Amino acid sequence: MNAFPKVSRRSFLVTAAAAGGGLSLGFHVPYARGATAQEMAPEVNAWVVVKPDDTVVVRIARSEMGQGTLTGLSQLVAEELECDWKKVTTEYPTPGQNLARNRVWGNFSTGGSRGIRESNDYVRKGGAAARMMLIQAAANDWKVPASECSAQNSVITHTPSGRTTTYGKVAAAASKLEAPKEITLKDPKDWKVAGKSVPRLDTVDKVTGKQIYGMDLKLPGMLTATIKDCPVFGGKVKSFDAAAVQKMPGVKHVVPVGETAVAVVADTWWQAKKALDALPIVWDEGPNAKVSSKDIAQMLKAGLDAPEAVVGNQNGDVKAGLASAAKKIEAVYSYPFQNHACMETMNATAVWTADKCEVWTPTQNGEAALAAASESSGHPAAKCEVYKLHLGGGFGRRGAVHDWVRQVVAIAKQVPGTPVKLIWSREEDMLHGRFHPITQCKLTGGLDAQGNLTSLHMRISGQSIVAAIFPQNIKDGKDPVVFQGLNPPGPEASLGYTIPNLLIDHAMRNPHVPPGFWRGVNLNHNAIYIECFIDELAQAAGIDALEFRRKLLANSPKHLGVLNAVAERAGWGKPAPAGVHRGLCVTMGFGSYVAGCAEVSVSPEGVVKIHRIVAAIDCGHAVNPQQIEMQLEGSFVYGLSAMLYGECTVKNGRMEQENFDSYRVLRIDGMPKVESIVMPSGGFWGGVGEPPIAVAAPAALNAIFRATGKRIRDLPLKHHSLKKA
Amino acid sequence: MARLNVNGKDHTANVDPETPILWVLRETLGLTGTKYGCGIASCGACTVHVDGEAVRACAVRVSAVEGKKIVTIEGLSPDGSHPVQKAWVALDVPQCGFCQPGMIMAVAALLKQKPKPTDADIDANLTNICRCGTYVRVRAAIHAAAKA
Structure with missing residues (x-):
C-alpha cells in the first residue's frame, strides 16, 4: 500500500458543492437519511465516511423500498471494514454526484433482484479498501508497518506494542491516502456481521411516522x-x-x-x-378507443398457433417426439394484466x-x-x-x-x-400503471408408455416488456426476458427439467396497454404455466407429483435441493390434516432456486383457504437470513393476491379498475402461515426479492386441484366456482 | 375555519369544512405520518384515532371532528414507546413502511377493545392493506404487544 498522500484527489466536497444545488437555492433538503456526513468528515473512499465520533456512514447507491437492501449492503461493507456495527448509518449519494464522479458508485438500478447480487463484490471491496487505508493511517502515525496492525470493531491495534486508536481519530489522515491496489475479500464462512439476521437499520422511523417518503x-x-x-x-x-x-x-x-x-x-x-x-x-x-379485453384475448389466442415464433429453448425434435408419444396432453393457460398498486402513489x-x-x-x-x-x-x-x-x-x-x-x-x-x-390520485395510479404483461400459453406434452415425459412444446403468446421499454434490446425479434424460468441450463432462470424433445417459443403480441416490470416479471406466469402443467402430466402418467419432478430434475441438483427441502419439511407423502391438500412448485429465476409446498383446503361452498406455505430458497449467499424470510413472506402476499383476485381489464381502451374496491388485494385474513428454509449453498449470488413470488401461485393451484379436481388455467381464481357439485 | 384537537393540542385550520381530515393533518398541520393510500377508506393507510376509535381519515370531513380528540401516529407515544410500536421494532415488522403508521394505529385501537385478540379477531378487525406483505410479522407483533 502507498503510504504517501495523494497529489491530486478529488474530494467529495467539491462535487457535492457542484451537484447539491438544492442547498444553494436556500431550501432545506430533507434527504431520505442524513446526507450531511461529508460536511462533518472527509470520506475515506466513495463508500465510507467515518466521523470523529466513530460513526460510520455507508453510502448506498441502490434504493431501499422495503426489501432490506439498505441493511444488507451496509452489512457487506461493514463486514470488510471491521467497524462497529452499532455505529453504522447510511446515506444515498445522488445520481448527479455519480455522474460527476465517473460513476464511482456504479449502477443505481434497483430492480431484477440485483441490489445485492450485482454489487456485493465492489461494495465489499470498498469496505475492505477503507479498512486498509484506516490501518495504514494509524501505522503512519505510529511509524510502524501496517502489517503489524489489525482492526476490529472500529479499533486499530498495533499488536507488538498494544497501542490502539479508533477509526474516527485516523479517518481524516486515511482520506488523504491512495486507495490500495490489491484487495482480498473475506471468505464468507468468516463473516461476523454479514450472514447474520441483524435488525434493519430503517425500522424505528417507520413506526413513529418520522420516515419521510x-x-x-x-x-x-x-x-x-x-x-x-x-x-x-x-x-x-x-x-x-x-x-x-x-x-x-x-x-x-x-x-x-x-x-x-x-x-x-x-x-x-x-x-x-x-x-x-x-x-x-x-x-x-x-385509435384504441374501442379496444376491450376480449379483443386482446383474441389477439393473443391467434398467437398460440401462429406459424412464426421466436425460440427460447430447444433440444431434440419436439414434433417427432409428440407424434410418437404414447399419450399426448394439451392445455391452454392465461395470465391477466396486474397493477403494481404501490401503497404510495x-x-x-x-x-x-x-x-x-x-x-x-x-x-x-x-x-x-x-x-x-x-x-x-x-x-x-x-x-x-x-x-x-x-x-x-x-x-x-x-x-x-x-x-x-x-x-x-x-x-x-x-x-x-x-x-x-x-x-397522483389512486385512480390515476390504477389507470396509468405499467402493467404486468398479459400472456396466454399452450402446452403440449408427450408421455411414453412408462409415463416418462419425452416431449414438451410450450408456446407463449403475448406481450413483451422489453419491446415496449428497451426496444434496442430486442435482437432478431427476441425478448429474452419472456423466457424467465424456462432458459436452457445455466446460471440464470433456467428450466431445471431435462426433456429429450423440447421447444419453448414466443409469439410476440403487443396490445396497446403499456407493460412494465412487475415483481417477479415473466417468472410469475411462466412458473404457473410449466409447474401446473407438470402436475397435469404427472397425473396423466399416474405418477406422484414429487417423484415425477425428481426424475426430470436429475441433472439440476440445485433445483432438486430446494424441492426436496420443502417436500421433507411439509411432509409430502405423509397424511395432511383432514381436508387439507398439498401442491408443489419449483423454479429458478433472478439467480436463485426456489421451491414451495402449499397446503390448501376448499370448503363445500367453494371457499379457498391457504393454510401454510413451506418454501425454500438457495440464493448462494445469504446476507441477512431474516430479511430473506421477510421477502419470502412478502412476495407470497403479492403473488397470492394476483392469483386470487388480481386482474386489470380493458374496456373502451382504458383500464376498468380504479381503486382497491375493484382491484382487490390480499389482506391479513387471507395470509397463510409461511415456513421459510433459507439454504444458501455458496459459490454464487442469487436475488431474493423476486424469485420466491413465483412459487406461491402454482403450488396453491396444484393444491386446489387436489382438493377439488378442478384445474384452474385462467387467472384470477375469483372467476371460477369451486363449489362442490 | 376549523378548530381541531390533535395529539392533545388545539389548532385552527383555515380550510374548506369539506376537506378530509387526512389532508388537514398532512398539509395544514404538517403531520405527514398519516398517509394517503386510496381516498376511499379502503386501504387504512390514513388510520387515526378519533375519540379513541380507529377512523380512516381520508373519508371524514374536518367539520365532523370538531370538538373531538384526534390522535395520529406522531401522538401515539412521545418517543415510540407504545407497546405496539415496541413490538413492531422488536419483530422488525415494516418493509417499505408506508402502510405501517395506519396499521399501528388500527392495531392500537383493536388492542384497546380486545386486549388479547385471537387470530380470528385479528382477521375480522384488521383490514389495512400492506403491499409489501408484512402480515405474518404484523400478526406475530400483535400477539407480542398483547402480552407486553
Missing part, C-alpha cells in the same frame, strides 16, 4: 399538483376549460402536460384534486429554472430518474439533480419508466422557480 416532502413556497392523463392509452387532450376552475379555492395554475395530460396546481393537494375533478376536459381518445417534486432542474422523488433508479428529468427539462444532465426519497413500495413500477418525473418537470417548467409537488 416522497409524498411527505415539503419545500418552502411549494405548490401541489395533481394530474389526469388521457385514460385511453394513445389518446390526447383535445381541449380543457381552465376558466371553469381557475377561481376555485387555492387554484394557482391549470396547465397542459405534454399532449396527453392536464394538471391543476394549487396551494394544497385537496384543492388541486377538487378542481381537477371539476375541470371539463375533452379527450381525443385516439406516484409522486415527485421539482424546481425548474432557466439554469437547472432539481427533482425529489422515490425511485428505484436514480440515474434513470435523472435522465428523465434532463429530457423533460431541456437541460443537460449535468445541470439536473435528483434527490432520492424513501419509496412507499416499488415492485418494479418505480424503476424503468419515470413517467411521473417527466410530468412534474413539465409542470414545474411552466412555473419557473416555484417548487411543485405532483401526487
